Amino acid sequence: FRSRLGEIGEIISGGTPSTSNDNYWNGNISWITPADLSNYKEKYISRGKRNISIEGLENSSAKIICKGSVLFSSRAPIGYVVISEKEVTTNQGFKSISPYIENSEHYIYYFLLAEKENISLKASGTTFKELSGTEFGKIFIPLPPLSEQRRIVEKIEELLALVDDLETNKTDLQSYIKQAKSKVLEMAVRGELVSQNPKDEPASVLLERIKKEQKSSKSKGKKTEHNTHYEEELPFDIPENWVWCRLGEVCDFENGFAFSSDNYCSQGVPLIRISNIQNSKIDLKDVVFVDKIVDEKFIVEKGDLLIAMSGATTGKMGNYTFKEKAYLNQRVGNIRIKAESILYPKYRDFFMLTKSNDVLKMAYGGAQPNISGKMIESLLLPLPPLAEQKRIVEKIEEIFSALEFIEESLI
Numbered sequence: 001f002r003s004r005l006g007e008i009g010e011i012i013s014g015g016t017p018s019t020s021n022d023n024y025w026n027g028n029i030s031w032i033t034p035a036d037l038s039n040y041k042e043k044y045i046s047r048g049k050r051n052i053s054i055e056g057l058e059n060s061s062a063k064i065i066c067k068g069s070v071l072f073s074s075r076a077p078i079g080y081v082v083i084s085e086k087e088v089t090t091n092q093g094f095k096s097i098s099p100y101i102e103n104s105e106h107y108i109y110y111f112l113l114a115e116k117e118n119i120s121l122k123a124s125g126t127t128f129k130e131l132s133g134t135e136f137g138k139i140f141i142p143l144p145p146l147s148e149q150r151r152i153v154e155k156i157e158e159l160l161a162l163v164d165d166l167e168t169n170k171t172d173l174q175s176y177i178k179q180a181k182s183k184v185l186e187m188a189v190r191g192e193l194v195s196q197n198p199k200d201e202p203a204s205v206l207l208e209r210i211k212k213e214q215k216s217s218k219s220k221g222k223k224t225e226h227n228t229h230y231e232e233e234l235p236f237d238i239p240e241n242w243v244w245c246r247l248g249e250v251c252d253f254e255n256g257f258a259f260s261s262d263n264y265c266s267q268g269v270p271l272i273r274i275s276n277i278q279n280s281k282i283d284l285k286d287v288v289f290v291d292k293i294v295d296e297k298f299i300v301e302k303g304d305l306l307i308a309m310s311g312a313t314t315g316k317m318g319n320y321t322f323k324e325k326a327y328l329n330q331r332v333g334n335i336r337i338k339a340e341s342i343l344y345p346k347y348r349d350f351f352m353l354t355k356s357n358d359v360l361k362m363a364y365g366g367a368q369p370n371i372s373g374k375m376i377e378s379l380l381l382p383l384p385p386l387a388e389q390k391r392i393v394e395k396i397e398e399i400f401s402a403l404e405f406i407e408e409s410l411i
Contacts, residue, residue, distance in 0.1 A: 006137025027053025
């Protein structure tokens with residue numbers, strides 16, 4: 001039947017003994033405030049941060065609340081709910097109910113949890129909202145027989161346990177998805193993700209082609225020869241038509257220009273700083289502009305891969321996807337492909353994802369880590385034939401898309 005809270009239990013308010021009298025405090029009586037329930041996840045409570053004495057109890061409006069009572073915070077904020085595990089007292093921030101029917105506290109507890117938003121609408125006040133004992137006692141509660149209350153509580157707790165399991169499994173699954181992505185990338189750069197095609201032009205031919213193009217090119221004024229002697233042990237075996245090379249053999253690396261904040265203006269050319277590298281992308285939301293003209297080697301173009309070179313976020317990367325050209329600030333590096341006929345841009349991007357930890361290990365400088373362009377250029381790159389690079393990228397994107405669909409369904 002439909003009843004009011006005040007009809008099924010005693011409504012009890014709390015109180016606070018004078019804080020200027022030390023005799024009222026540090027006794028053996030638990031005293032609970034709404035602040036004690038901030039981030040509190042348990043169903044039961046037996047004590048707060050402070051205790052009061054018998055003298056404090058007798059000289060304040062605080063009252064003993066018996067074990068099995070339901071405590072409901074009635075201000076600052078409204079809606080915390082717990083069950084007393086033993087005799088306690090509260091401050092005036094609670095309206096508690098001590099049920100007349102034994103073992104009905106669990107049903108009342110879940111009812112108040114479910115209705116706390118609606119109950120808060122009954123609060124009044126200007127400085128802060130507060131629910132009075134009278135209004136709390138008037139709240140209607142559907143009251144089934146005690147046996148049915150028990151069945152309802154059992155079902156609720158069964159479902160809540162299932163939710164907890166799902167939350168745990170969700171966290172585990174997100175971790176598995178992250179591990180799966182790492183494994184996919186590892187297989188990709190080892191030649192284990194897609195099958196090789198013997199008809200593909202070998203990667204060694206691609207590498208020779210880029211070397212010839214470099215020798216004939218004088219426009220960039222950069223060295224055209226790179227040291228291909230590997231003093232370190234090659235990390236793993238690669239397919240026969242692949243080749244090991246240094247990243248600097250197929251990509252040009254350029255540090256940004258040392259712009260001063262005096263160069264910043266409200267319009268002009270966007271300036272990419274470390275703060276603009278967000279979640280593997282370049283975010284222009286808080287971009288600044290400069291009107292200073294500098295060498296074109298500091299210009300960022302669509303398809304460039306940018307990397308933070310110093311500070312707490314050293315090694316984070318983002319792909320520049322905008323048509324509009326921008327300038328590069330000094331603490332950001334640009335990993336630009338020499339020729340897309342040699343290295344497919346997305347293969348470069350996925351390869352660099354596999355090197356994130358290695359880049360961090362290369363960083364020097366202690367509290368303010370730094371990496372240099374030479375370090376980036378020295379990275380060993382397993383280079384597949386161009387056609388296979390594209391097949392690898394397609395397979396990665398296909399698998400990542402499926403994994404991300406699963407991940408989004410968990411939110």
